[in-house]
Amino acid sequence: MSSARDSAASERAGGAPLLKVEGLRKSFFGVEVLKGVSFTLEAGKALGVIGENGSGKSTTMNIINGLLPPSAGTMAIDGRPYAPANSKEAARAGIAFIHQELNLFENLSIAENLALQAFPRRISWLPQIDKARMRARAADLLRRVDLDLSPDMLVNRLAPGERQLVEIAKALSGDARIIVFDEPTTSLTSREAERLFALVAQLKARGLGVIYISHILEDVLRLCDDVVTLRDGTMVDNRPAASVTTGHLIESMLGRPIAELFPPRSAAAPRQEVALDVRGLTQPGIVHDLTFRVMRGEIVGIAGLMGSGRSETARILFGLDPALSGTVAVNGTVIAQRSPRACMAAGMAFLTEDRRGDGLLLPEGVLTNVELARLADLRTNAAAPLPQAMLDRDASEAARSVRIKAHDLVRQPVLSLSGGNQQKVVLAKWLLREPAVFILDEPTRGIDVGAKAEIYGLVRQLAERGTGVLVISSEVEELLGVCDRVLTMAHGEIVAEFTWPELDRAAILRAAMQRQEGAA
Amino acid sequence: MWRFLRRLLTSEYLVLLLTALYVLCLWPFAPEIVSAQTALEVIMAMLPLLLLAIGQTFVLIVAGIDLSITSTMAFSSVVAAALMTGDGGYLAGNALAVPVALIAFLLIGLAVGCANGLCVVRLGMPSFMVTLVAQTFLSGAAIWFTSLHSTSVSIGDLPAAFSVIGRGGIAGIPYALLLCLVVAFAAHWLLGRTTLGRWLYAVGNNPRAATVSGVPTGRVIIIAFVLSGFCAALASIVYTSRLETGTPVLGQRVLLDVIGAAVIGGVSLFGGRGKISWVILGVLFLSVVDKGLQLLGLSQSIVFAVKGGVILLAAIIDALRSRILVRVAA
Amino acid sequence: ADEKTIAIMFDSLQSPFWVTGFDVLKEKAKAAGYQPLESISNLDDNKQFEQVQSMIQKKVSGIIIVQTDSKAVIPAIREANKAGIPMVHFNRPPAESDAKSSAVQADNRAIMKSTVQALVDKARKAGGKYKAAILIGDLGDQNAIQRRDGFFDVVDQNKDIIEVVARISTEWNPDKAFADLTNALQANPDINFLVTSSDFLLPQIQQALKIAGKWKKTGEEGHVLFAGFDGDEGQYAALKDGYMDVGGVQNLFYEADLAIGAIEKMNKGEEVPKLLLDPGFVITQETLDQDRDKMWGYAVWKKANG
Amino acid sequence: MQTSSTRASLAVLRSAPALLFVAVVVLFAILAPRFLEVQNFANILTQSANVAIVAVGMTFVLLLAGVDLSVGAAMYVCAAVAGLYFKDLPAPAAMALMTAIGALFGAINALFIVGLGIAAFIVTLATLFVGRGLALHLSQTKMVFAGDPVLAFGQGGFLGISYAVWTMAIVLLLALWVQQWTPYGRYLYAIGADREGARKAGIPVRRVVFATYVLCGTLAGLGGFVSFSQVAAASSGFGLQKEFPVIAAAVLGGTSLFGGRGGVLGSVFGAILIQTVQNGLVLLNANPYLYPLVISAIIFIAVLLDSQRTRILARLTRRQIRIEPGVEARRSTAT
């Protein structure tokens, strides 16, 4: 694996690796979440970091980035000791960080977000922002991530995927030597992901070190030179990517192999009753004449490019956004005045794609979050006492069924859970209700393979018990793996439909893109 | 001993400790402060404040603020007084005067709360402005209303059956105290044990997530304002009957005390956090501070300075406490 | 605490009248051998009630109170009665009730009436028509209302020469008084007859008139006929310098003596009338030198100006 | 995707506050003949200057999701010190002095808020009491008079415009520059939107917060100076409860109490609108009992308009996914 060029590069750096991390430990409230993590990163290389949800990946990176002080352990850059007190010092030492939870300011423009670390000035003594230069630089960065937006646009108008690209552009803006990507592809479609991979290759070629955290093991193997595996805060594996397969990785991550990522499709064909019946749903400028059905026991996927209107469709279905015309029926009953409450009463559930904004009460504990949606079902008046014991029991049950990793289900705020575990909390909230129709928008965003397999299993079980499931996902493999049928959307319309076993990756993507190109 | 102190310092009832400390400090200078009489008077003084603070807590929990409580009190006070005053009241001498007046109090409180809530929810106006407008409007309206019903600036001569609410009691327990206990327990129960309570916190924490989870967000916010208006009306009954007078400037100055007491107790101005027990302690603290200062009979400048200093000190100790908490946990 | 104490309880110290009254009462109490205990309710009826309770608990020998509201004070009087502590209302009598207390008061309406009458007399003498403005106090304050009524008692009798073009509600707030007077002078540049319900607004009035170019002495072109009320040091200076024509004066020293005397009498068990009136007096530029020694503002002025 | 008609309605909506202002002006102009005079507008501006200046500082604090209840107390302390001990200072020096005292006051707030991490609401509630107590102690609750040079400042002007208005204009322009063009200004918005995120992004959060409370105190001192020069004397009620009109002006101008939204221009506008209504009522010689009713009604309408406008603007500028047939447009990227 070590070519002549590589060894030359390390010699230039005086033999010391670009980044060396040794024996990192970290405890929160007496719970040790990192138990001695060590690895090295060479210039011009990419290091993959994988591990289950809550295994300590983000925590490690937060330490490297100066956001958290380690309880023990040392770090060195170019052989010189490195102990950043805050992210500014980390940036000065040449570290750029793309956070798992996006860290953009919605009330500022894209250009401002990109320049926030160091606003350009025209006159050095006058603290006046050189807006022209700021804009030009932003435009340049946006071009590098292939994002066709005005730098003056406020970030609150961007879709999640677009935000993620801006976040990546931000990391490119400084003259970083080490770039950390913490699950960068969670809201990217495959096309943007490809673009990102090319970018990573470029960065490596320019001699930068890249740390790449992801739950998509194929990507990790493709991009990285070495892979470090964490389990429960301990480093269990560290080897060259060329020497392993995804199967190996999964096993070292979970401590056990998984038989199948995707659950077997049930032998019995979906039942014939209609669970969800959507007719002529139209909202000018957003969606046009959506008509489709989901049978009981069926899992239907919606594929499409970023901005194709899939999330909007889900929001309209669930009564969060208005529609001009069209009807939605659950189990044969049309929901008259669609509102989240009415939809829930009719048996719908909706897992949103923005877990922090729409999904969680961040300062509250896991149980409180999980119980929230259940409260609307208690068919008593709001001032009647809660059956607290029953709620807690069911909620803990649901939390256990998705294997939420938290040291205290009641007191630990979900804010401090790992990203993947936060997603599981939202999922548990809806599983608790045994919905008749379950809409999932990007359900496995940020979730590890083991948990993914569990979630797919849970969704399949739900379907087998008669729920109609609608899955929106940007991971086409996921749709291929779990869905009985896939609808493809483009520009707010359904443009194609595929039924298992005729699901075909290329055909789905082609359908999603054709219209796009045609309209452009 | 040291550990006990640390336990006290880190408990959520720290404010209580501070109150006791304050009393100890004042004891040598105003021995009356440790007496049954003082205790009773402090309790009587804090009751209406507590009612107001409880109402305010509901609104603070949903991340709103209600500045209109004082003028709701003033307005309901003069309207109800105009109904029952012996001095040319609409129902002067009528046996129904007192019940009707009580209903008037409550209706006004509910109506103001409802109007505030509707403006915030249906019209999407910020609660600070809505309730500030209500505050200006109602206080102006109360003064005007009084000028139409009285030659002086207040309406007195209220029936004895009404003023007994402020003075009388059952078996030595004042009615006002009973009322307050009932309200406090109800509020505590509502927040901690019912669906509505959960919804209130959820809406204050993250209204979007609450909506998606099927919480009737708008209705919950309206209810919070209605409860606040209702509590203001109850406080107004206590004040008005104690003073035996309906006055349009009733409680004009207590607004910051009420919000301050809630915040000192630990209620967040940004929503989602607060408990009735905390609020009680916050109100108790401010009431005891006031009582102590009254007993000392000091000049106004020193009263102000001491009051501010004590609040600041309480806040500093609280800040230290959270630091210790973090250190203990780490 | 074997010292004898007197509680001096005001509702605010917003104007020199109250500040000086507070000081004079404290001094006279000390002179009479009492230790004064202070409290200020900041215009809060209920706070005041609680303060009275505290003072009763301190077993004071007497309470001199400026209540915020004439009716809301009655329960407090009852408490004092129950404890056998005499209570005197300073400058604001309580409403009718069965509770026993005594009040010392300037006859606001009457003093304002004679003050405005004196100003009208000057107007008649000078001849011509007048556009009048009045600065009214807080509409929730009984004294403010009485002074306003005293003003209209006279002005309404003299509609032939006086037209009221501005009723400025100051809410006893100097900011507001200044702004609204400026506005009124802007709207009616021909205002030439001005009455204020309290002298404590003099600095703002002076500033507003200066800006409008109307701060002129008697006899000068553009002088505004001007009457003050209270008799504070500002009024004295304005009269002396010739900017003010007439001042209504409350006899503060007399009132303070009355109050302390009443408490001592009540403690001895003597009957004291329910209302002890201070007739006050009207002072003009002409009578200033002869009457100024009765004027409390002059004493303050003298102390400040050597 | 913007058609010309949506563009037009957008333009109307964006200028809704100005339109309301015009409506109020027209109404009063019809009812009160002298209202429209230039001098009257000068008066309105002069009188709103002190609240507007303090509101600028308050806006910065509100942008951070903070609050400063102590501005009124700071104004009183500044006036008391200047009036008692430095009566003969020339106006610029008095202005500098009061501003400096205000800055000191703000720094004390900042010390507790940033240094000890205590909630701003409690700290400034406490310093409100302490500040008033201090000023009452210094003045012995007596009226404090402004010196002659300060009075001259209150009466005087330049180019026919009062010094108060000049001060307000300069403060506004500087504040606008700071808000829009300096890193500090942009940091305010970032911190207000997400404090933890700002820390992660390497923004010197503590320094910015500290500076902001100092700035708010500074402007409270300056506003106190302007007010003092106008009302000529500070009684024990000077600046009392000033925090309410100041915060109201800011919120009326579209600043959120929850941080990250709004700006100084709106706040100054809010202060002027309130003063305009007040002024109009005086010119009408309206029944004083009606003042609070009318003022609150107009503020209500202003806030209502603003909230509706925000909603409609949000709807109109919403992202369009579909290109509806027949409408020639491209994907809208600009605001």
Ligand SMILES: Nc1ncnc2c1ncn2[C@@H]1O[C@H](COP(=O)(O)OP(=O)(O)OP(=O)(O)O)[C@@H](O)[C@H]1O
């Ligand atoms: N501030 C905190 N307070 C308490 N516990 C924390 C805090 N931050 C992280 N943890 C805990 O540390 C553990 C590791 O979290 P971390 O975010 O590093 O996981 P991760 O490997 O990034 O997982 P994911 O793949 O889900 O993002 C988790 O159990 C989490 O609950």
Ligand SMILES: Nc1ncnc2c1ncn2[C@@H]1O[C@H](COP(=O)(O)OP(=O)(O)OP(=O)(O)O)[C@@H](O)[C@H]1O
């Ligand atoms: N330019 C924009 N302005 C305003 N809101 C936007 C903008 N872009 C996206 N959004 C919002 O972000 C959310 C997600 O948009 P997204 O681009 O993800 O569309 P989508 O059709 O759901 O595609 P996907 O599911 O692949 O993300 C939607 O609720 C949308 O309203």
Ligand SMILES: [Mg+2]
């Ligand atoms: Mg993570």
Ligand SMILES: [Mg+2]
């Ligand atoms: Mg989406």
